[in-house]
Amino acid sequence: MLLLMRGPHLGAAPGTVFAEPPKQEHRQSARRRAMEGVRPVSPWRSERVPTGVPNLDRLTDGGLSQGDLVLIVGGPGTGKTILAAQMAFHWAALGRGVLWLVTLGEPNEKFLAHLSEMRFFDPRQVGVTFHLVNVSRFLPEGLEAQLRVIRDTVRSGEYDFVVIDGFQGFRGFLAGPSEVRVFLSDLSSELALGGITLVVTTDADPGQHWESPEFTAADSLIQLDRVVIGGRQRRQIQVSKMRGRVAVGGWHSFSVDSAGVSIHPRIESVLPPSEPVSAAERQALGVPGLDHLLDGGVPRGTLTLVAGAPGTGKGFLADHFLAEGLRQGQACLYVCVAKTPADLLTRADRFGLPLRQGEASGKLHLRTYEPARFDPDECAAHVLDAVESYGIQRLAVDDVGPLVEDIGASGRTLEYLTALAGHLRGHGVTTMITSQQPELFSAALNLRTLPLAEVADNVIILRFSDADGRLRRKLAVVKTRYSYHRPLTAEMLIEEGTLDVVPHPRPEEARPESASYYAEQVTQHEGESLRPEQRLRP
Structure with missing residues (x-):
């Protein structure tokens, strides 16, 4: 496994057994202090990271887990990129470093032009706390080259979140399910050692492909879908997997407008206040x-x-x-x-x-x-x-x-x-x-x-x-x-x-x-x- 060294305390010889959690010298940069609700990283307990998406934290029991691999899946046009970008710019606005990796498709300028229509988009963060890198030209070089490019890019800056938008672009250049599993497992493990959360979006339907390596490797799985009810199209979201946490189950309605994604949990899943009549x-x-x-x-x-x-x-x-x-x-x-x-x-x-x-x-x-x-x-x-x-x-x-x-x-x-x-x-x-x-x-x-x-x-x-x-x-x-x-x-x-x-x-x-x-x-x-x-x- 490739190790991402974010400090001398992160390396350890293989097979080392700690009698107690090792002491860490946590960075006290302004951007880490600015992240509300996040305490210094503990090697035995992941911290909850608010997403900034209305009501998503309610479904995920307080936010994402720091250092997790979060998979956002759904068909084309379901809102995966908008959801990931909304979270990314929320984190960037709080001073957290975000690395956004583009695989195949539109160039960076076109991607940013589309995002600029959203109210959460802040051009002042681009190049400061939000960094956009197109890795499509490295995809044909294979698994090791892809990991090396991401590793070197992460080492070049201080990042708390890495987003791979459109993982289907990576999947097409990997030699079968086994390499997909190795890629995600190795990358997410390396990033987790540095307290970096990995968010991956991909076109997939978990209902038909539960055996896919992406789903088994993910710590958290968020599904997006569009259904037709009474002739009307409805967007739905479900947090179907969260390791170590209890999510609010089932499908919930959500909407997308210029403000981004807004989630409307099923009202019966939210406990009402109690006041006697x-x-x-x-x-x-x-x-x-x-x-x-x-x-x-x-x-x-x-x-x-x-x-x-x-x-x-x-x-x-x-x-x-x-x-x-x-x-x-x-x-x-x-x-x-x-x-x-x-x-x-x-x-x-x-x-x-x-x-x-x-x-x-x-x-x-x-x-x-x-x-x-x-x-x-x-x-x-x-x-x-x-x-x-x-x-x-x-x-x-x-x-x-x-x-x-x-x-x-x-x-x-x-x-x-x-x-x-x-x-x-x-x-x-x-x-x-x-x-x-x-x-x-x-x-x-x-x-x-x-x-x-x-x-x-x-x-x-x-x-x-x-x-x-x-x-x-x-x-x-x-x-x-x-x-x-x-x-x-x-x-x-x-x-x-x-x-x-x-x-x-x-x-x-x-x-x-x-x-x-x-x-x-x-x-x-x-x-x-x-x-x-x-x-x-x-």
């Missing part, structure tokens, strides 16, 4: 008649589902819910799919609701998504970031249909919704989510067809009723948790500029013989009995 603290929904049915509102931190047919007024209730929060001085977040901020604010203006003023003052935050680009994990990440950054106290989602449809393709619907509700509840966020249902006139909407009904603390059903040739909007609270409600049918009146809910003393239509009025028994909190004024009198 206070049933004593009520949050009014902003519609007096509805708040009357709810005995003053819903408990703070609960999730309310509003389900109904198109045109029944679900979005109007969400508008009033947020307007009430703004009147109370609360920070609010409005999340919508297939609607623009202008649409939302114009609709609220018709009812004289202060949403436009709330946005102007910074109390209301709007987040809208295009259906063709909607990613449930990215949406959840944006919501939780806003909750923590702005102290969001009220959240409205209008509507949840595209989210449920998208997440249902992966079989995670209930797990996703449960985790999202748990995070919001743990942060004390009072939430209203609308869901569109196809039944226009049915008096027997089945809550079992609504995945969110299992997760929601409160459920409000809206439907149309045809009485005397006139369409009426009917409303009923069919479920409350941590609280009680008045089990009455009400009419929701929407006129130009006004919305009101008027309870009826008793349902106007007869109950179906085989089911409750809404195909779901009205849920009363365990141990609660109806107050005298709540009981229906003949």
Whole structure:
């Protein structure tokens, strides 16, 4: 094995056995002191190196291990080079030496021109802490020549990271799998003796080539992939191997834009905070008649589902819910799919609701998504970031249909919704989510067809009723948790500029013989009995 000598302490005769870890004279250069969170290298314990990629350290249990061989694999165009470059410039900005080796393909100038489009690219680091070397002309000379070139290049400077971008270029000039294994094993071992981390990108599919020497030699394996869900392309990342560490398993969503790679871990893989719901603290929904049915509102931190047919007024209730929060001085977040901020604010203006003023003052935050680009994990990440950054106290989602449809393709619907509700509840966020249902006139909407009904603390059903040739909007609270409600049918009146809910003393239509009025028994909190004024009198 070729030894990379970065100091006299690194050499040792073969077979030497240490009774205790040897003492090392660690370099105290400014660039090493600048690396946050990295302590002097221990011969028996690798240190964690933050990557600088949003949420990648969460998946890797705190970052990469110093001195490891990190393999980034995936098909062409999956984002391997961007991910490696983002980490490299993060390290370079902290004063750590990075050696980037280009194998085959574009010249250095073209490579840098492409990287210059990314916001993490800093031309001031090029030639200072970020060094780019093209080794393609040495590839045909064989294994020993390739190792010698890399060894001599590393010796010529002070480097903490070596990146080989496009290892398939090396592989084509090595004599079979055995030489590939020797190349990676020898090089990574030499670099590890000097505390240098080796990052290698390559075009490969571990699912089909697990026996490949790259995968067996790697200490950490990061997979990138692109899949099509519902006609939409989705990027996914998985940390499938980490020696000595426990990574967050499974596939996670990620996006690529001018800022680089941003990872959105599956929300069910992130533990939510724990905060008990206070049933004593009520949050009014902003519609007096509805708040009357709810005995003053819903408990703070609960999730309310509003389900109904198109045109029944679900979005109007969400508008009033947020307007009430703004009147109370609360920070609010409005999340919508297939609607623009202008649409939302114009609709609220018709009812004289202060949403436009709330946005102007910074109390209301709007987040809208295009259906063709909607990613449930990215949406959840944006919501939780806003909750923590702005102290969001009220959240409205209008509507949840595209989210449920998208997440249902992966079989995670209930797990996703449960985790999202748990995070919001743990942060004390009072939430209203609308869901569109196809039944226009049915008096027997089945809550079992609504995945969110299992997760929601409160459920409000809206439907149309045809009485005397006139369409009426009917409303009923069919479920409350941590609280009680008045089990009455009400009419929701929407006129130009006004919305009101008027309870009826008793349902106007007869109950179906085989089911409750809404195909779901009205849920009363365990141990609660109806107050005298709540009981229906003949």
